[in-house]
Amino acid sequence: MTLQYAWCELRRRKARTLITVLGYALAVSSMMVLVGILQASGQSGAEILDHTGTHFVVFSPADMAACGPCLAVANSQIRSEGLVAFGTRANLMPLAFVEKIKGLPTVADAAPYLQYRFQDPNDGHLYTIGGFDPNNAMVVGTTCCAATDVIAGRFLRGSDKGQVLVEQAYAQLRRLKVGDTVPVAGQHFRVLGIVNAGIRPARADLYLPYPQAQRLVAARLPNVPLAGYTNLILVEVKDSSVQDQAIREVKSLYPDLVISSYACYRPAAQARAINTAALALLTVAIAVFTILLAMVSQLAVLVERRRDFGILKTLGFSNGRIMGQIVLESVLQAALGALVAGALVASLLPSVLWRWLVSLGVPASGIQWPWLCLLAIPLSLAGGLLAGLFPAFWVSHERPSRLLRCF
Amino acid sequence: MAEALLSCSHVAKRFVSRGKTTEVLRDVNLAVDANQIVVIQGRSGTGKSTLLQILAGLDRPTTGRVQIAGRSLEDLTARELTLLRRQTTGFIFQNLNLIPSWTAGQNVEAALLHARLTRSQRRQRVQDMLERLELGDRIDYLPSELSMGQQQRVAVARALIHAPLLVFADEPTGDVDPETAQSIVERLVGLVRDNGTALVVCTHGELPSGIPNQHYLLHDGITTPA
Numbered sequence: 001m002t003l004q005y006a007w008c009e010l011r012r013r014k015a016r017t018l019i020t021v022l023g024y025a026l027a028v029s030s031m032m033v034l035v036g037i038l039q040a041s042g043q044s045g046a047e048i049l050d051h052t053g054t055h056f057v058v059f060s061p062a063d064m065a066a067c068g069p070c071l072a073v074a075n076s077q078i079r080s081e082g083l084v085a086f087g088t089r090a091n092l093m094p095l096a097f098v099e100k101i102k103g104l105p106t107v108a109d110a111a112p113y114l115q116y117r118f119q120d121p122n123d124g125h126l127y128t129i130g131g132f133d134p135n136n137a138m139v140v141g142t143t144c145c146a147a148t149d150v151i152a153g154r155f156l157r158g159s160d161k162g163q164v165l166v167e168q169a170y171a172q173l174r175r176l177k178v179g180d181t182v183p184v185a186g187q188h189f190r191v192l193g194i195v196n197a198g199i200r201p202a203r204a205d206l207y208l209p210y211p212q213a214q215r216l217v218a219a220r221l222p223n224v225p226l227a228g229y230t231n232l233i234l235v236e237v238k239d240s241s242v243q244d245q246a247i248r249e250v251k252s253l254y255p256d257l258v259i260s261s262y263a264c265y266r267p268a269a270q271a272r273a274i275n276t277a278a279l280a281l282l283t284v285a286i287a288v289f290t291i292l293l294a295m296v297s298q299l300a301v302l303v304e305r306r307r308d309f310g311i312l313k314t315l316g317f318s319n320g321r322i323m324g325q326i327v328l329e330s331v332l333q334a335a336l337g338a339l340v341a342g343a344l345v346a347s348l349l350p351s352v353l354w355r356w357l358v359s360l361g362v363p364a365s366g367i368q369w370p371w372l373c374l375l376a377i378p379l380s381l382a383g384g385l386l387a388g389l390f391p392a393f394w395v396s397h398e399r400p401s402r403l404l405r406c407f
Numbered sequence: 408m409a410e411a412l413l414s415c416s417h418v419a420k421r422f423v424s425r426g427k428t429t430e431v432l433r434d435v436n437l438a439v440d441a442n443q444i445v446v447i448q449g450r451s452g453t454g455k456s457t458l459l460q461i462l463a464g465l466d467r468p469t470t471g472r473v474q475i476a477g478r479s480l481e482d483l484t485a486r487e488l489t490l491l492r493r494q495t496t497g498f499i500f501q502n503l504n505l506i507p508s509w510t511a512g513q514n515v516e517a518a519l520l521h522a523r524l525t526r527s528q529r530r531q532r533v534q535d536m537l538e539r540l541e542l543g544d545r546i547d548y549l550p551s552e553l554s555m556g557q558q559q560r561v562a563v564a565r566a567l568i569h570a571p572l573l574v575f576a577d578e579p580t581g582d583v584d585p586e587t588a589q590s591i592v593e594r595l596v597g598l599v600r601d602n603g604t605a606l607v608v609c610t611h612g613e614l615p616s617g618i619p620n621q622h623y624l625l626h627d628g629i630t631t632p633a
Contacts, residue, residue: 313489314492404500
């Protein structure tokens with residue numbers, strides 16, 4: 001009979017019920033759209049911020065005491081040449097370090113990088129080469145150079161031989177263009193592409209696949225066992241929020257190594273945290289606003305019906321039963337509102353909403369609409385429950401005589 | 408001497424509204440025995456409805472004491488008061504107070520909702536009661552579809568359906584013509600006599616003749632036996 005009475009009452013006040021249900025529907029559908037937009041833009045923003053500055057390089061400077069298994073390398077015969085990192089001479093580190101760092105939980109990937117400074121025998125100018133694995137786009141792309149940095153020609157492939165990528169500034173200085181030949185340590189390489197890698201930590205003047213760089217360096221350092229060593233390790237961290245932790249973990253593994261990183265991951269991590277908090281805050285604010293509106297509507301209905309509840313109390317209805325009755329009516333309206341909201345969003349989604357969101361630049365494909373629709377039901381029911389509780393408590397605890405005096 | 412079913416002593420009630428105090432009842436004393444019919448007579452605005460609500464446990468007196476079946480109402484918890492209203496008392500309101508969205512049957516059945524009865528037993532009892540009041544064919548009518556006299560009888564049925572020990576009736580014939588009033592009172596009295604129920608009636612006029620009762624006059628907040 002409780003449900004029957006609730007349904008009778010909702011039908012009796014058709015206009016008010018309709019307005020309340022529409023209120024829930026509008027609020028819930030607005031929440032669904034807003035949360036969807038925030039979720040999509042938050043996701044795309046987070047994807048960018050997650051990987052902003054999330055990389056660093058690890059090396060062992062030559063002027064430091066060589067760390068345990070590191071190898072201090074004597075200068076080549078040409079005094080200005082040598083293994084370098086960040087403009088300083090560097091020791092060689094065992095490749096096992098790379099695997100160890102790669103295994104850290106906060107690290108997405110790590111790769112060896114061979115950087116060597118040569119001197120041109122004709123005019124004496126110095127230039128650096130960087131050897132990397134062109135197939136490892138994740139870690140090489142963020143610390144060294146990426147296919148998106150190519151401004152002429154194309155990017156390296158693992159199978160390329162006798163070809164190099166040239167950094168734009170060096171290409172201008174040496175007046176090089178794609179297809180030209182450039183001498184490197186007595187050998188000639190064809191310019192495959194020109195890149196502008198910006199200020200990445202493992203920037204060099206010429207880039208080539210790791211094995212070829214290794215052969216060039218081996219020619220200068222014939223007694224050094226380059227096969228099991230590298231002089232830079234490129235590291236990509238899982239996301240900006242764990243960058244500090246990753247650095248700490250590497251530092252605890254190899255306290256004597258130097259770690260160089262951009263500090264831009266810090267504002268990125270902060271911005272991400274702010275965005276996440278703003279999303280949560282806005283969602284809560286909408287939910288609170290919806291519940292308050294529903295509560296006001298529910299209160300208005302109960303003010304009209306206080307006399308009815310006075311009658312029920314006179315007939316021996318307990319406070320709990322009256323509370324249950326009021327809350328049930330509120331939840332019923334909220335459930336109807338959720339259904340209308342679901343239907344509203346589902347019918348508008350393919351036609352109007354989708355195009356509108358895309359025109360606003362919202363990545364609508366990232367919105368989990370089915371989940372949002374499902375979420376709307378418990379959300380709306382919880383709203384109805386909360387909206388009904390306070391008015392129900394108020395009315396059910398009034399004396400019958402006070403309720404009966406209300407017209 | 409047997410204890411009265413309902414008694415009240417030195418009951419007073421004051422309302423304070425917008426800083427003004429109105430003393431509605433000053434010193435009410437009365438007793439109602441089981442099966443007895445008591446009429447409280449007084450002019451409009453003398454506090455009859457307020458007194459009836461205090462006696463039925465729907466309101467609390469400012470001072471004084473009300474006892475039903477040997478239990479003081481002021482000592483009862485909210486839960487005990489609910490049980491009292493559910494099992495021991497019935498109430499017929501001056502303006503009937505039927506729930507407009509419920510049918511006549513549902514309005515009467517509401518008083519049985521907490522009884523240990525199945526739905527079909529409840530429905531049967533409601534049907535029987537409405538038939539006794541010549542409303543058997545109006546069970547599915549909404550109050551708005553019934554005449555004033557028929558609504559009055561639905562209110563009587565609702566007050567008596569759960570066989571209470573004590574029924575309070577506030578101006579039960581207030582809005583009907585003398586002939587209908589006579590008919591309603593006769594039916595009400597017949598039912599309370601059959602059930603062994605005591606009846607307390609408040610009225611500003613005279614009850615239809617031929618009904619033996621104990622009479623009180625309420626004037627200036629004080630009751631006096633007539």
